[in-house]
Amino acid sequence: MTQSQPLPSPELSKIIKLSDIGSAPISGQITADNDQRQALAKRFDLPSIEEITADYSLKPGEYGIDFTGSIRSSLHQSCAISGQPFPVKLTEDFSIIFTEKTDVPHSEEEIELTAEDCDIIEFENARIDIGEAIAQTLYLALDPYPRGPDADDVAEKRGLKSEEEAGPFGALAALKDKMG
Numbered sequence: 264m265t266q267s268q269p270l271p272s273p274e275l276s277k278i279i280k281l282s283d284i285g286s287a288p289i290s291g292q293i294t295a296d297n298d299q300r301q302a303l304a305k306r307f308d309l310p311s312i313e314e315i316t317a318d319y320s321l322k323p324g325e326y327g328i329d330f331t332g333s334i335r336s337s338l339h340q341s342c343a344i345s346g347q348p349f350p351v352k353l354t355e356d357f358s359i360i361f362t363e364k365t366d367v368p369h370s371e372e373e374i375e376l377t378a379e380d381c382d383i384i385e386f387e388n389a390r391i392d393i394g395e396a397i398a399q400t401l402y403l404a405l406d407p408y409p410r411g412p413d414a415d416d417v418a419e420k421r422g423l424k425s426e427e428e429a430g431p432f433g434a435l436a437a438l439k440d441k442m443g
Contacts, residue, residue, distance in 0.1 A: 274302035277394035279321065281328070288322035293397055307402050310339040310348035317397045327362035327383075330393060334401055342411030344418050349411035355404040359384055361391045 275295050283289070295303065295315040304312045319332030334355045339348040364385040384396055 273392060273395040273398060274306060275299050275315070275394040275398045276392055277397075278390050278392050281389040281391070284321055284323060284328060286323065288320045290318075290320045293317045293319065293394055303398055303401075304338070306398075307405065308341075309405075310341055312336065312338040314338075315397070315401060319393065319397075321393070324360060327360045328386075328391060330357070330359040330361060330391075330396060332357060334397060334404070336401055340405065340409040340411075342414050342417075343408045344414040344421075345411055347411055347413065349409075351406075351409070353401070353404050355400060357396075357400045358382055359396055359400070361386050361396075363387075 275293070277293055279289075293316070295312070300312040300315060303315070304310065314337040315334065316336075317332055317334045319330060322329050334353065334357065336351075336353045336355075338351050338353070340351050341348050359382050361384050364387045384391075384399075386392075
C-alpha cells in the first residue's frame with residue numbers, strides 16, 4: 264500500500280474562519296504578489312501572470328456562505344497554433360457558494376448538474392479559502408484553445424484548416440466542389 268503525499272498548499276491561499284463572518288457582508292480585495300503569480304503561472308501552464316486582483320464580498324446566504332465579486336488579471340497565454348506567448352486581459356465576475364462538506368455517501372446514479380451547481384465549493388473545519396476559489400475561477404476563465412494574433416498566418420503556412428473548413432459545413436462545401 265502506497266502512502267499518498269499531502270496536497271501542496273494553494274498558491275493564493277487566504278483563509279477566512281466562519282466565526283469571522285457575521286450577519287453584515289465582509290468586503291475586501293485580494294492581490295497576488297509576485298511569488299504567488301509565478302506559482303500560479305506554473306500550475307496553470309502559463310508563460311506568465313503579471314496581475315491578479317479580486318474585489319469580493321462574503322456574507323451568509325440561504326445555502327451557505329455567498330462569495331461574489333470580480334477578478335481582473337493580466338497574463339500571457341501560449342497560442343495553441345504557434346506556441347508563442349501573447350498578452351491577455353481578463354475580467355471575470357464570480358458568484359460562489361461555500362457549503363459545509365458532509366459525510367453523506369454519494370449515490371452511484373447519474374445526476375444532472377445545472378450552471379448554479381458548478382459554483383459550489385465545499386469547506387471543512389469552519390474555514391474557507393477564498394484565495395484558492397479566486398485561483399480556480401481565474402483558471403476556468405482562461406480560453407482553453409487560445410489563439411494569438413499570428414495564429415491564422417501560422418496555420419495557413421502549416422497547411423492547417425480553418426475552423427470553417429474543418430467543420431461539418433466545410434466538409435459539405437468540399438464535397439459540393441468535388442461534385443460540381
